[in-house]
Amino acid sequence: MLDRYALSLRGRSRTVGIIVPDDHKEQTVSDTNRQRIFSGVQPTGNIHLGNYLGAFRNWVSLQDSFDTIYCIVDLHAMTADYDPVALEKSRIETAKVLLALGVDPDRSLLYTQSQVMEHAELAWILGTMAPMGVLNRMTQFKDKTAMGVASNLGLYSYPVLMAADILLYRANLVPVGEDQRQHIEVTRDLAERFNNRFGDLFPIPDGYIPETSARVMSFTDPASKMSKSDAKEKSRILILDDQDVIRKRIRSAVTDSDPEVRYDVDTKPGIANLLEIMSACTGRSVDDLVDEYSGAGYGAFKDAVADAVLEELAPFKPRYKALTNGDVRAVLAEGGGRARELAGPYEAEVRKAVGIKGYR
Numbered sequence: 001m002l003d004r005y006a007l008s009l010r011g012r013s014r015t016v017g018i019i020v021p022d023d024h025k026e027q028t029v030s031d032t033n034r035q036r037i038f039s040g041v042q043p044t045g046n047i048h049l050g051n052y053l054g055a056f057r058n059w060v061s062l063q064d065s066f067d068t069i070y071c072i073v074d075l076h077a078m079t080a081d082y083d084p085v086a087l088e089k090s091r092i093e094t095a096k097v098l099l100a101l102g103v104d105p106d107r108s109l110l111y112t113q114s115q116v117m118e119h120a121e122l123a124w125i126l127g128t129m130a131p132m133g134v135l136n137r138m139t140q141f142k143d144k145t146a147m148g149v150a151s152n153l154g155l156y157s158y159p160v161l162m163a164a165d166i167l168l169y170r171a172n173l174v175p176v177g178e179d180q181r182q183h184i185e186v187t188r189d190l191a192e193r194f195n196n197r198f199g200d201l202f203p204i205p206d207g208y209i210p211e212t213s214a215r216v217m218s219f220t221d222p223a224s225k226m227s228k229s230d231a232k233e234k235s236r237i238l239i240l241d242d243q244d245v246i247r248k249r250i251r252s253a254v255t256d257s258d259p260e261v262r263y264d265v266d267t268k269p270g271i272a273n274l275l276e277i278m279s280a281c282t283g284r285s286v287d288d289l290v291d292e293y294s295g296a297g298y299g300a301f302k303d304a305v306a307d308a309v310l311e312e313l314a315p316f317k318p319r320y321k322a323l324t325n326g327d328v329r330a331v332l333a334e335g336g337g338r339a340r341e342l343a344g345p346y347e348a349e350v351r352k353a354v355g356i357k358g359y360r
Contacts, residue, residue: 038171050216115336
């Protein structure tokens with residue numbers, strides 16, 4: 001059994017429309033006394049600082065208060081051109097990163113989407129009631145094809161498979177960024193359509209936006225989000241980067257000619273981005289940081305930001321290096337088995353409701 005990894009998470013937690021429970025008692029996978037959270041991540045391997053501060057750090061803390069299900073969505077990854085060998089490697093790498101960050105297989109369900117074929121079956125059923133007009137309005141398909149991603153049915157129906165991921169396990173909450181609200185609305189719409197036609201099988205899920213989620217921007221273009229797809233390596237920090245690389249990237253981050261450290265997204269987006277990163281890593285307010293560094297100059301401030309980031313990531317690498325690929329595969333094998341045990345009876349209810357039960 002893998003050792004449990006507990007990250008020290010700083011700051012407060014607040015949600016939109018949901019109050020995070022104060023109890024932090026021991027939790028086991030599929031604890032029915034708690035609200036269920038489902039979240040997925042594409043298998044991209046090494047993640048960047050924005051992924052960590054914006055999502056995965058919260059995945060760890062959510063284990064204390066919710067019944068958490070985390071899925072590596074490899075079926076979604078097939079909607080863009082990919083190499084099969086690289087996909088398998090990325091699935092293992094992504095799981096290893098999540099485990100090293102503190103996702104605990106004793107408290108959360110961690111598995112890959114392709115291990116549970118009920119995802120695909122439910123996506124087909126939901127797809128038969130997904131209006132073309134709704135899918136035509138989805139901005140992700142338009143954005144990706146505009147960027148050169150080949151247009152295909154899988155990419156077009158991506159929101160339907162995402163809805164199936166969430167509804168299959170009767171999730172109550174889904175951690176989302178502001179740019180994913182559209183997908184949650186599609187999920188809610190499909191759940192309501194199904195329930196109205198076949199009976200109330202699905203709870204209507206809500207989006208969950210923790211206050212501690214940080215929106216980390218590119219170091220070379222602070223008007224854009226940090227991304228692994230950016231051609232400029234200097235635009236981002238990967239959490240597996242060496243300390244020297246991390247410090248160098250922060251020192252070279254685009255700022256402006258005014259040497260005063262203050263928070264102004266419009267006129268000083270680069271400095272505002274660094275302030276948000278430092279605030280997320282230290283738990284200190286942006287105002288507090290501005291008070292301390294307003295007259296320090298950009299060099300000293302950037303060094304302080306680098307120190308904060310390095311301290312935040314320090315526990316991660318030893319845990320990552322201690323994990324073998326065999327450890328990870330064992331966790332995913334067990335998680336996939338548990339996920340199938342959970343999804344099977346739920347999908348059986350769906351099959352009965354829509355008239356295709358039996359004959360298996």
